[in-house]
Amino acid sequence: MEYGYARISTAKQNIERQIRNIQLSYPNAHIVKEIFTGTKIQSRKELDKLLKLVKEGDTIIFDSVSRMSRNAEEGFKLYQELYHKGIELVFLKEPHINTATYKNALESNIQMTGTNVDFILEGINQYLMALAKEQIRLAFEQAEKEVQDLHQRTKEGIETARLNGKQIGQKKGARLIVKKAAPAKEQIRKYNKDFGGQLNNQETWELIGISKMTFYKYKREIMEEMAE
Structure with a gap:
């Protein structure tokens, strides 16, 4: 079964863009929509339902890694949990960390020879596995950094406007336009x-x-x- 997970964090965002991207590559995917304003996975009700529903052999498609999680530690942990359960993960904007790519990296180990050079080959295999894991972790860390940068730019913009004498928010007693x-x-x-x-x-x-x-x-x- 294929599931497409689409999430927006503000009312100004358009969830249809994510859905369109998912359906373009996976037209038969069942779309799960989420309206969410935080960063922690545990608070995402629709994602929680989906994680309880999926089983081995199922596929979850995300428009980008940030739709799965914008918290690096939680995102990497969830990725590993789903991978070991046999759930395929697809990230349309970061295909290099799809579970199929990760699995291929882990399974393409250099075969041992039974000779004295095996300790070198084992070291190479361990390096390849560590490299694949690091690529996944970096993708989630980048998503988290983008959120932090956005919050910082927003904070700086508000402070700049305040210093320039602009009204921030609605004045007390003022009527909404x-x-x-x-x-x-x-x-x-x-x-x-x-x-x-x-x-x-x-x-x-x-x-x-x-x-x-x-x-x-x-x-x-x-x-x-x-x-x-």
């Missing part, structure tokens, strides 16, 4: 559980980036609109 209400409501309809989505109330307002009070105001207005 009406034109922002429509896209926020659309995202509530899309992601909130009460309208068929995956997220609870708090997860929804955190994902969209609005206050708790504004969320409930918009939610009430949506329900009133639907009742009309």
Whole structure:
């Protein structure tokens, strides 16, 4: 069975791009969608369900290694666990760390000769295995670094704007601009559980980036609109 796992971490991202990339190479893959705002694997509900579902011989396709994990230690650990369970992992943007590539590297050991040179050949085999593992670890470390760099750039941008006298966030007592209400409501309809989505109330307002009070105001207005 082939499964495609697509994840976005903000409402501004488009999950359809990942799905399109997966289906282009694996048109029969069953797509699993995740709306997630953190970095730890354990908090990803849909991924947790998928990991319990897959069995030996199944394949999980990711658009990139960062969709599996942006935490290097956890990602590398999960990769090894799935590999040893016989689960095929495919990373469309990093095919050099696909489990098939990794398996080939481990299985293409230089055969022993039964002579005194075997200790040299054994050393070469160990080096090849270590090199393959290091390539996988580096891919996850790069994904984690990209997240850290993004957070740092965002932090620096906010600080620069503040020093330049720009208002950061909404002023106390200020009214929300009406034109922002429509896209926020659309995202509530899309992601909130009460309208068929995956997220609870708090997860929804955190994902969209609005206050708790504004969320409930918009939610009430949506329900009133639907009742009309």
